[in-house]
Amino acid sequence: MNFEDLWSLNILASALMLMGMFFIITAVVGLIRFPDFLTKIHAISISDSLGVPLFLCGAMLLNGYNLATLKIAIIILLIYLVNPMITMEIGSYFINKKSEGSDD
Amino acid sequence: MIELGLSLDVILESFFLLLLPILAVAILFSENMAAIAIMSCVFSMVMAVIYLLLAAPDVAMTESAIGAAISTAILIKSMQLTQSRILSDKFFCLANIISFFALLFFGAMMIYGFADLPDYGQGSAPVNSYISKDYIKNTPSEIGIASSVAAILASYRGFDTLGETLVIMVAGLVVYFVMNIERPVQVDLLDEKAEAVYENKIWMTDYIRTMLLPVSLILAFYIQVHGEISPGGGFQAGSVLSSIFIFYFVVADIKSINFHKMIKTLLKLSFVGFLIYLLMAIYTAVIGGYFLEYYAITGTLLGHKIGIFIIEIGVGITVFSVMLMIFLLFEYKLQSKPITRST
Amino acid sequence: MNYVIVAILLVLGLLILLTTKNLIKKIVGLGIFQTAILLFYISLGRVHGGVPPIVEAKHLEDQLYSSPLPQVLMLTAIVVGIATFAVAMSLVSKINQEFGTINEDEIHEQLK
Numbered sequence: 001m002n003f004e005d006l007w008s009l010n011i012l013a014s015a016l017m018l019m020g021m022f023f024i025i026t027a028v029v030g031l032i033r034f035p036d037f038l039t040k041i042h043a044i045s046i047s048d049s050l051g052v053p054l055f056l057c058g059a060m061l062l063n064g065y066n067l068a069t070l071k072i073a074i075i076i077l078l079i080y081l082v083n084p085m086i087t088m089e090i091g092s093y094f095i096n097k098k099s100e101g102s103d104d
Numbered sequence: 105m106i107e108l109g110l111s112l113d114v115i116l117e118s119f120f121l122l123l124l125p126i127l128a129v130a131i132l133f134s135e136n137m138a139a140i141a142i143m144s145c146v147f148s149m150v151m152a153v154i155y156l157l158l159a160a161p162d163v164a165m166t167e168s169a170i171g172a173a174i175s176t177a178i179l180i181k182s183m184q185l186t187q188s189r190i191l192s193d194k195f196f197c198l199a200n201i202i203s204f205f206a207l208l209f210f211g212a213m214m215i216y217g218f219a220d221l222p223d224y225g226q227g228s229a230p231v232n233s234y235i236s237k238d239y240i241k242n243t244p245s246e247i248g249i250a251s252s253v254a255a256i257l258a259s260y261r262g263f264d265t266l267g268e269t270l271v272i273m274v275a276g277l278v279v280y281f282v283m284n285i286e287r288p289v290q291v292d293l294l295d296e297k298a299e300a301v302y303e304n305k306i307w308m309t310d311y312i313r314t315m316l317l318p319v320s321l322i323l324a325f326y327i328q329v330h331g332e333i334s335p336g337g338g339f340q341a342g343s344v345l346s347s348i349f350i351f352y353f354v355v356a357d358i359k360s361i362n363f364h365k366m367i368k369t370l371l372k373l374s375f376v377g378f379l380i381y382l383l384m385a386i387y388t389a390v391i392g393g394y395f396l397e398y399y400a401i402t403g404t405l406l407g408h409k410i411g412i413f414i415i416e417i418g419v420g421i422t423v424f425s426v427m428l429m430i431f432l433l434f435e436y437k438l439q440s441k442p443i444t445r446s447t
Numbered sequence: 448m449n450y451v452i453v454a455i456l457l458v459l460g461l462l463i464l465l466t467t468k469n470l471i472k473k474i475v476g477l478g479i480f481q482t483a484i485l486l487f488y489i490s491l492g493r494v495h496g497g498v499p500p501i502v503e504a505k506h507l508e509d510q511l512y513s514s515p516l517p518q519v520l521m522l523t524a525i526v527v528g529i530a531t532f533a534v535a536m537s538l539v540s541k542i543n544q545e546f547g548t549i550n551e552d553e554i555h556e557q558l559k
Contacts, residue, residue, distance in 0.1 A: 188549060214454040433537070
């Protein structure tokens with residue numbers, strides 16, 4: 001990581017990354033502690049929508065004014081779009097299937 | 105990967121490296137086939153991160169697209185085809201114990217043999233010294249492109265890559281013939297004139313996956329044409345593009361099974377890719393140089409760039425069409441129930 | 448350290464191949480074996496303090512590069528590995544179509 005000499009930028013980026021990590025840890029704790037499959041995927045969707053994008057925003061700030069920053073922004077957009085869609089697909093399949101019990 | 109200092113690097117690498125045997129042991133003792141598929145996917149993803157830490161970005165891109173996406177998709181499709189969900193294995197029978205001890209002996213021999221290798225990360229090891237140094241030193245002057253990996257792949261060892269493309273094409277042919285799609289199927293499922301219809305019960309899935317296709321086309325094209333100045337090239341672009349198309353078909357609800365036209369088109373496309381490579385090689389021989397000597401195209405270093413660009417396009421087309429065709433063959437087999445003897 | 452993990456993975460991959468009776472799991476074990484070999488080659492070519500081998504002409508003298516030759520060989524090995532994996536899976540599905548099962552013992556019994 002190239003830390004520039006601007007300490008406020010470092011503090012802001014570190015704060016964003018720490019918040020992102022906090023949300024990811026919350027999501028994982030929820031994944032372990034929630035009882036049922038549907039509630040578990042509801043808990044893990046927090047890391048997709050809030051945890052990883054906050055962390056990557058912190059990475060964008062540290063990267064400077066660069067082409068790589070635009071690429072990270074595109075990655076954040078793709079994660080926002082695709083991961084909740086997949087979660088919804090999995091949940092909808094789980095609700096609508098008519099066979100035997102749940103495999104966790 | 106930017107070098108920080110020895111300690112943080114070693115910690116990161118060791119953490120990911122220690123995950124690998126844990127995953128392998130979990131696959132060994134697991135009885136649920138879905139769990140095996142997911143764990144092999146995670147295994148490939150961790151390997152991709154490790155390759156990035158070992159300063160090999162080309163290999164990391166290819167491993168993440170192929171191992172994590174395509175391999176898992178084919179594994180899950182074949183599990184669905186064979187309708188196997190739960191394993192039933194006995195672990196502690198005599199044959200297993202004998203093989204365990206034999207393999208333990210094999211592992212001890214391997215570790216004993218690995219102790220003689222030069223220290224990890226030495227610049228003066230024989231593998232780094234003789235010909236690799238020459239390749240790195242001569243790439244800007246003899247070939248004129250920045251990425252020495254692409255230079256070795258397409259120019260210094262271009263004949264090997266020709267053979268690899270042939271191998272990929274032949275594998276696609278084999279799967280095409282084993283999954284016999286000319287076999288008669290139940291008449292009420294197959295409509296000769298109809299296209300295959302892929303819908304979904306949730307409109308947002310259709311919307312997003314259709315929107316993702318042009319974006320990924322741009323991404324794959326970007327990776328393909330930047331193969332000479334950054335990590336990229338034919339293999340990576342083909343596998344990334346085919347993994348996005350596989351994603352398109354996986355999240356679809358496929359209503360009819362008429363994939364005939366698509367599979368046959370992809371088969372012909374794989375031939376086209378290989379022929380591009382072969383014709384470029386023969387062309388350089390015809391106009392006066394040796395077989396696969398790109399220098400003969402214009403007589404300057406620009407010939408190398410043109411030659412490498414064109415054969416990477418051939419490789420990319422072949423890899424993309426073969427991966428997608430294999431997946432579609434599995435999907436076709438899954439949807440159709442052929443008229444066969446029952447076992 | 449890398450090499451010890453490679454040896455462990457080789458042993459585990461072959462163990463999965465040998466101890467299970469399910470054809471699909473055997474092929475997964477073979478894939479693990481293949482991946483361990485790739486890891487071995489690429490960690491052979493690693494140089495401490497080296498960057499990926501994208502060479503810029505002005506940095507040629509004073510910059511340490513990782514060795515590009517193992518990376519190229521392993522790049523093609525990955526794609527060929529997936530090709531053989533796909534062929535093996537198609538053969539397994541054909542076996543299942545003929546015998547109705549993918550358990551090795553049951554197939555042996557049907558062949559008698």
